[in-house]
Amino acid sequence: MSIRVGQSETAPAFPKAAKTLLANTQMRHNVRRATDIIRNKRARVVAEMPDWEELRNSAQQIKQQVLRNLDGYLEQFEKACTAAGGHVHWARDADEANRIIVGIVQSHQQTEVIKVKTMTSDETQLNVAFEAAGITPYETDLADLIIQLGHDKPSHIVVPALHKNKTEIRQLFLDKMHLSELGTQPEDLTAAARTYLRERFLRVKAGFSGANFAVAETGSVCVVESEGNGRMCVTLPEVLITMLGIEKIIPTFDDLEVFLQLLPRSATGERMNPYNSIWTGVPEGDGPQEFHVVLLDNGRTKILSDEESRETLHCIRCAACLNACPVYRQTGGHAYGSIYSGPIGAILTPQLQSVEHSQSLPYASSLCGACYEVCPVKINIPEILIHLRRKIVENGDGPWGEGPAMKMAAFGLADPARIELGQKLLRIGHKPFEHLFMASWTDSRNFPDIPKESFREWWAKR
Amino acid sequence: MLISLFIACYNDTLFPETGKAVVRVLERLGHTVEFRAAQTCCGQMHYNTGYRPEAIGLMRHFLDVFKGAEVICIPSSSCVSMIRDHFPRMAAEAGVQEEVDDLLPRVFEFTELLIDKLGVTDVGATFPHSVTLHTSCHALRSLHIGDRPKRLLEAVKGLNLIELPDSDQCCGFGGTFAIKNADVSAAMLGDKMHCILDTGAEVCTGSDNSCLMHIGGGLSRQPNGPRCLHIAEILAS
Numbered sequence: 001m002s003i004r005v006g007q008s009e010t011a012p013a014f015p016k017a018a019k020t021l022l023a024n025t026q027m028r029h030n031v032r033r034a035t036d037i038i039r040n041k042r043a044r045v046v047a048e049m050p051d052w053e054e055l056r057n058s059a060q061q062i063k064q065q066v067l068r069n070l071d072g073y074l075e076q077f078e079k080a081c082t083a084a085g086g087h088v089h090w091a092r093d094a095d096e097a098n099r100i101i102v103g104i105v106q107s108h109q110q111t112e113v114i115k116v117k118t119m120t121s122d123e124t125q126l127n128v129a130f131e132a133a134g135i136t137p138y139e140t141d142l143a144d145l146i147i148q149l150g151h152d153k154p155s156h157i158v159v160p161a162l163h164k165n166k167t168e169i170r171q172l173f174l175d176k177m178h179l180s181e182l183g184t185q186p187e188d189l190t191a192a193a194r195t196y197l198r199e200r201f202l203r204v205k206a207g208f209s210g211a212n213f214a215v216a217e218t219g220s221v222c223v224v225e226s227e228g229n230g231r232m233c234v235t236l237p238e239v240l241i242t243m244l245g246i247e248k249i250i251p252t253f254d255d256l257e258v259f260l261q262l263l264p265r266s267a268t269g270e271r272m273n274p275y276n277s278i279w280t281g282v283p284e285g286d287g288p289q290e291f292h293v294v295l296l297d298n299g300r301t302k303i304l305s306d307e308e309s310r311e312t313l314h315c316i317r318c319a320a321c322l323n324a325c326p327v328y329r330q331t332g333g334h335a336y337g338s339i340y341s342g343p344i345g346a347i348l349t350p351q352l353q354s355v356e357h358s359q360s361l362p363y364a365s366s367l368c369g370a371c372y373e374v375c376p377v378k379i380n381i382p383e384i385l386i387h388l389r390r391k392i393v394e395n396g397d398g399p400w401g402e403g404p405a406m407k408m409a410a411f412g413l414a415d416p417a418r419i420e421l422g423q424k425l426l427r428i429g430h431k432p433f434e435h436l437f438m439a440s441w442t443d444s445r446n447f448p449d450i451p452k453e454s455f456r457e458w459w460a461k462r
Numbered sequence: 463m464l465i466s467l468f469i470a471c472y473n474d475t476l477f478p479e480t481g482k483a484v485v486r487v488l489e490r491l492g493h494t495v496e497f498r499a500a501q502t503c504c505g506q507m508h509y510n511t512g513y514r515p516e517a518i519g520l521m522r523h524f525l526d527v528f529k530g531a532e533v534i535c536i537p538s539s540s541c542v543s544m545i546r547d548h549f550p551r552m553a554a555e556a557g558v559q560e561e562v563d564d565l566l567p568r569v570f571e572f573t574e575l576l577i578d579k580l581g582v583t584d585v586g587a588t589f590p591h592s593v594t595l596h597t598s599c600h601a602l603r604s605l606h607i608g609d610r611p612k613r614l615l616e617a618v619k620g621l622n623l624i625e626l627p628d629s630d631q632c633c634g635f636g637g638t639f640a641i642k643n644a645d646v647s648a649a650m651l652g653d654k655m656h657c658i659l660d661t662g663a664e665v666c667t668g669s670d671n672s673c674l675m676h677i678g679g680g681l682s683r684q685p686n687g688p689r690c691l692h693i694a695e696i697l698a699s
Contacts, residue, residue: 019645181573203508326632330649364643366636366650367510375573383551388510398512399642406508413471413503414523423475440644445679448476455478458599459497 003299004094005123005315005353011337013360018335026332027163031155031332033233034162035323041269042320042374043358048172049265058258060378063314066124067304073216073249074295079220084281086291094124097296101126101208101241102133104292108239110135116223116230117141118210118326119157120243120296122339123352126208133357137208138200138417142193142337149176155333155341155372157319158267163332197229207288211244213259214293217252220280221293224273227385231275239405240288245296247313262376299352312347319344321371321381327364343371343381350388359397362388405437410448423446423454463493465575467663468524470538470671471503471534477671483698484537484572487585490698495535501527506544509552518556521549525561528568531688533579537572537694539601539670545569545602556660571601572694573610573669583617587697590620594688596654596677598670599632611669618696624661628653635676651680658688666690 011017021027041369046052057243066073078088091097098121113130115121115137127148130137139148143161147154150172154160161169166186173192174182177277209230213222221242223230234240250259256278265272282291303312321329322342333341337357338349346365350358362385365371392398412418426433430450434442439446465488469481476573487497505520524545528534536542553562576582593615601607615623618650635651654677658666664680666688668674674690681687 015643016609017644018643022500022645022649067485298571326650327646328636330646330653362647363639366599366630366632366634366639366647369603370599370630370632373603383547386510386512389510390514391512393512402511405515406511410508410513410519413505414519416500416502419471419474419502426475438641440641441679443644445640445676446682447679448675451476451478453478455474455481456497456499458478458482460499 002355004125004304005338005349006125009353009357011357013338013357014335014364015360017337018331018364020430021331021335026165026330028330030163030165032329034159035329038159038269038324039114041326042266042323045265045271047267049261055258055262056376056378059262059316059376060311060314062250062255062258063311063377066251067247067310068208069312070246070249070304073251074246076216077214077219077249078295078449080217080291081221081281082219084219086219086281086293089292091294091296091298093298094296097124097243097294097298098126100294101243102129102135104239104241105130105135105206106133108206108290110204111240112136112138112200112204113206113208114140114200114204114233114237115136115144115208115234116145116210116225117160118208118243120210120245121208122154123298124243124296126243136272138204140197140226140233141191142227142229143458145193145197146172149173153334154339156316156322156342157342157344159319163334170344183413201229201232201236205238207233207240209234209242211242212263213256214244214249215251215253215256216249218280220253220278222256222276222278224260224277225275226268226270226273228275231277234277234279235287237288239290239292241292241294243294243296245301246299252415263316264322265316266374266376308350308387309347310349311377311379312344312351312384314379315344316377317344318376320374320376324370324374325365326368326370327366336364343385344379347384347388359392362392420454420456423457426450427452434435463535463580464496465493465533465535466496466498466528468501468504468528468534468536468541469497470536470541473538473671476675477692478695480537480671480692480694481581483694484535485680486698487576487587487694488535491580491582491585493580496531498527500532504541504544506541506548507637509544509548512637514552517548518552520568521552522558525558525565527564529561531568533575535572535575536569537692538672539571539598539605539607539684540672542569542571542574543600543604561699571605571669573607573614574605576614576664576697577610583613585614585617585697587617587699588619589696589699591665592622592661592663593622593631593659593665593667593696594624594626595693596626596633596658596666596668596673597629598668598673601669602630607669611667614693615667621696624663626661626666627657629657631657633673633677635673637672637697640676655680655684655687659684662677663688665696667693667696669693
């Protein structure tokens with residue numbers, strides 16, 4: 001098994017990465033501006049829904065039901081999809097998924113693939129596998145195209161190039177598309193991307209997509225998007241391959257009603273996605289005449305087996321938690337060292353891949369709860385962060401010296417007489433205490449003066 | 463009414479004036495305050511940092527100390543949130559389900575107690591200063607404190623309440639987060655201070671001294687930065 005989440009195994013720990021990124025004022029400005037816009041749009045369209053809380057509850061219940069019976073739903077999906085003319089493959093990890101997908105493209109003697117944005121293919125590093133096999137992948141989502149052309153890394157789950165502003169993107173297009181002139185307006189940039197991509201849409205015979213939902217009952221697959229590139233990727237090629245994490249299954253077609261209301265409002269602040277593509281197997285004479293689905297585990301069954309963090313798999317990748325997170329809004333997504341950033345990344349990455357860097361992620365939160373408040377499927381992210389911290393402590397992987405200090409604190413706090421003693425000691429020795437233990441506090445903040453008398457001393461004299 | 467005060471360990475040690483103010487307000491309203499001297503800590507720091515057995519020990523102690531207390535007043539929204547949200551998660555494991563179930567309806571954050579239990583918004587305070595209100599994350603999202611602190615402040619004579627922009631944004635404290643991720647925490651604090659300074663208020667108040675300690679620790683390095691004061695201290699004046 002080689003469970004991999006992008007290139008996160010070589011990433012620096014969160015506090016270190018964050019320190020570097022905090023110095024990038026342009027990036028911070030871009031992230032702040034973009035997340036403000038999406039957050040405000042989301043708040044507006046959520047406020048107009050009288051049954052928003054009921055929808056969240058429904059989504060949570062559907063997801064709980066899926067996870068309780070995941071094996072059954074996956075097999076039901078396989079059966080229905082196969083009956084409709086699709087081919088279903090099962091991949092235990094990133095390498096196996098990539099091998100299957102590259103093999104299908106090679107079996108058609110194709111050397112190019114058009115892709116619609118998918119997080120799972122970033123997770124498995126599919127593009128690297130394509131290139132190693134001499135296959136050129138073309139990202140067709142505007143933001144993913146920006147990332148691909150710039151050899152950059154995505155910094156947001158829905159808006160991967162959110163850390164770039166239009167001036168930076170214009171320069172990138174001028175350089176990489178070999179344009180002699182290009183306007184400065186967003187419309188000019190999208191027109192350039194359109195021209196660049198249109199020719200590839202019409203030429204390339206193999207398509208690749210992820211999926212937002214897969215319906216067990218009917219074997220259907222659903223992709224929602226805003227640019228129409230997805231619709232082209234799933235309809236124009238001769239062969240289409242779709243990869244999805246096994247948690248993307250929903251039981252019935254009717255369940256889409258709930259998720260297609262929650263997802264666009266949470267993700268982009270739209271009432272409905274401009275393009276909702278839903279297809280079932282291979283309709284004769286219409287669209288790709290060969291269709292493959294790759295069901296990816298890559299650590300998901302490991303999460304499923306942990307009852308306290310299982311609901312991590314409810315995630316529908318709307319990224320509302322990123323836009324709401326005061327930590328993400330300071331650092332942007334690259335600090336998380338994973339394609340999954342923000343609060344959901346802080347719980348998902350370390351559960352998928354227990355490498356050293358990802359152990360720093362559960363601490364990358366002030367536990368303010370903004371993520372849980374906006375989550376359309378009600379993932380209690382703060383509680384899972386605490387659960388993961390606890391696992392780190394129990395495995396003995398906590399920071400050096402923290403365990404003994406915490407045990408000492410617990411001993412001191414267990415008894416009022418010890419508290420009184422501690423208060424007296426702090427009064428005498430607070431300067432060395434601050435110096436030894438609170439240096440990272442006093443770098444930017446003063447420590448309060450220690451009062452001459454504690455409350456309990458005052459009360460006792462009263 | 464006999465009201466049992468849980469002062470919270472950090473208030474006891476660092477902010478005794480808050481406790482004295484709570485006592486003054488409640489006694490002025492005609493109630494009796496008791497302080498059970500065996501009380502220590504709710505276990506929030508241990509729980510949030512992943513030290514569950516230690517948190518369970520502190521929870522047990524809390525349950526023992528406050529057995530039989532009719533109404534428990536806590537001038538700290540994060541401690542109330544610890545008790546309401548996390549005690550139930552540890553209760554079964556610790557074998558204290560009944561005790562926790564019995565405890566929760568008796569626990570009130572200070573502003574909740576005044577408005578919901580005692581039914582007062584005007585506590586007879588006078589505070590002729592401009593004030594802005596920091597709504598702590600736990601008060602906002604766990605306690606759903608709503609406009610309770612605001613209503614109490616609006617009833618204070620002479621007080622000019624100035625709305626704080628982006629008041630739903632965390633100040634960056636987050637307990638051990640402020641130490642483990644000091645740079646991000648300081649950046650969040652920077653934004654919060656900007657908002658507070660922009661109000662031009664003389665005082666920044668709130669229902670949780672842990673946030674106020676963080677914000678105050680930053681503001682005290684600003685020239686003419688406003689001072690931080692727990693809401694109980696305003697209501698006691």
